[in-house]
Amino acid sequence: MVSTIHWTTGDTHRSARWHSENATSLPRRTAVADDRTKAADAYRQACEGTALLWQGDFHNARQLLQAMGRRVDRKTPGSGTSLSESFHLHRRGSAHRARVLGKLLVLLDDDYTLALRRAPEVRQACLDAYGPSKGPTAVSLRELLGVIGAHQWRSKGVDVPALGTRVHPHYGVFAPVRGEYVDLVAQAPLPPAVLRSPATGTAFDLGTGTGVLAAVLARRGVDRVVATDISPRALVCARENVQRLGLTDRIEVSGPGLFPEGRADLVVCNPPWLPARPTSPIEQGVYDPDSTMLNGFLTGLSAHLRPGGEGWLVLSDLAEHLGLRTRRHLLDAIEAAQLRVVDRIDTRPRHPRAADPDDPLHAARSAEITSLWRLTP
Template sequence: MTLFPSTASAAVPAKAHSYLQWRDADDCVQQARWCSLADSPPPQRVQMVDDGLSADTAFRLANEGVGLLWCGDYQNARLMMQALVRRLDVQARRQSSKKPKAKAKPGSTADESRPQSMYAAFVQQRKTQAQRARVLGLLLLPFDADHSVPLPRAADVREAGAQARGAIGEHYVASLRELQGLIGAHQWRKKGVYIPALKAAISPHYGVFSPVRGEYVDLVADTALPACLKSSGKAGVAFDIGTGSGVLAAVLAQRGVRQVVATDQQDRALACASDNLALLKLSPRVQLLSVDLFPEGLAQLIVCNPPWLPWPAESSLEHAVYDPDSRMLRGFLSGLAAHLSPGGEGWLILSDLAEHLDLRSREELLGWIHEAGLQVLGRSDAKPQHARASDESDPLFAARSVELTSLWRLGALAA
């Protein structure tokens, strides 16, 4: 079967993109552009498969790193995905039944070890998640240039693909798992996420952190604004560092802040924030900038909700959750005092889950605050209401059940 006739036996185009190559049933070389919004590398080996492939064989090949390019019925590809998930679940249960070995704390000497702990449970969960993502990500689909899937009984996914991937202009191959994420994000984007603090819904885009955990939004909505901001009139300025969906910038603007400068490094985040602010009719009050952390100038209030867990991100999409080496957190703290107006406050929104997982201590956090020339003016806490906080089957339940999300009010130490 030739999925993309125009690419048969062609040389790989000299473009800044990755391309997959495989051989069809007639032993002819085929190729197509590789697309991964998570920046996953393309599989080195690709095999065309169809409805005749057994789930056990598919599972074996995927575990060997073989990309399975599906050319059969689209709905059967979805069933194959479910079969792979079941096998991964069985594999995970078998591994969890084994007594885990002691884990060494990062930075400890080689002969130091740790008893089984939440840290060990977290490390094991991350390994399981990475293996799951790798295996499921190898079930591949062909796509036409308009993002349609040229397979029997395929769903119409053109709008979801266009929203997330933009214009591609050529045939391409991507994983079914990623497509399912695109479809889910497309539905969220159409439905919206209702934000009580805004009395309105916002539309998260694919790859942008969705504010489904509303406690941190409520903390920003309920905490009293700094006196210098309330008394500054038209000069009142707030920064929203790492704005993401723009939800916190919108909350500040609705609370009466005259000018909000919202920054982010991700183009998809800035596009999402722009759409949401326009939807809420707040665009004139919020300036969006593509900046790493702080814009130029001073502000009476600077808000930051960095990723909460100091751990390596497995993909570009995980940077909303994982902050390797606490780079963003420490960057915010170290630069905060220099950007605060006299009497201004920095609001750090942070979960203590990292502390319960033994990834970062409270002493470390307080030490970074002090080293940055800052003092703690106050703190407000909120108990998360998400489902995993009460799910006793979650491997990290012991940590999640006692987690608190806090808004730390920080000010510059007197010179």
């Protein structure tokens, strides 16, 4: 069912398709905003549920969005009495911020042209993110800025030292900007089953995203890697990167799904690290409701390993520091799946937020450790 927004310009009644990547519901009311609109008025109307369709200068729209954001931030609750409470306050504040700022809309023409003064060229970015246009479409400016930023990342790529080259993330696919988990997979000792016969070794990369870990395993000499994901966008992205890296003869991208058919000498899984509900496509790389992917990997691992094979679970302990999951819970889940821990390789995160004292979750981030758990049946 197509959702349509309606608004009035002068005496003319107009309408357009409504699109939201994070499944935000259709605005109850839509008013027109332009360069004369004050930030206080825009913020008030957005909080009341009114969407504002911008018809002024593009750069002024960005400034208005920033001014609305400052008003949201001033009213956002501070830290809680515990890290768990701080996390939930932070999530609620982020969701409220997204709802309010998501009310500032722009109109994309039927060829994805953004017909605003001083507007950038967005047609290719929108085509990459949304696919072929289905007619004039209203989207939030905040989302569109994310689409533009994702297109720039896709064009430029993300440097991966372990590969000595770049991978190119697509919109809605988690980018490997946190290199420590890639380095763990690049440096961990390969299982004996792979070392005995690297020419026939097989590995599965579950939740491949950009395909970066599959590429690392192939570059390490694993003869055949099957990379899976539940996201159609990720599958397209991984296939493009595999082709760009010249590894199509070594890597098969399969899905959507978690485990492919058959068994492997090595099964690698880097599931989302926090058991919470994502609020946008890109957050699916960080948040895993009820640890669904983590538990799916653990319970299905033994049935997909060849004799002598290993499963590598790459997981941060940030959830433990935030009180979202205990170490005991993880160990019990490993034991319940009749798995044994052969070794654990730890590393500290190197991303800027881990050293930012102004981050509301700094105490947890500064103590975070990312581990590669080597598991066998």
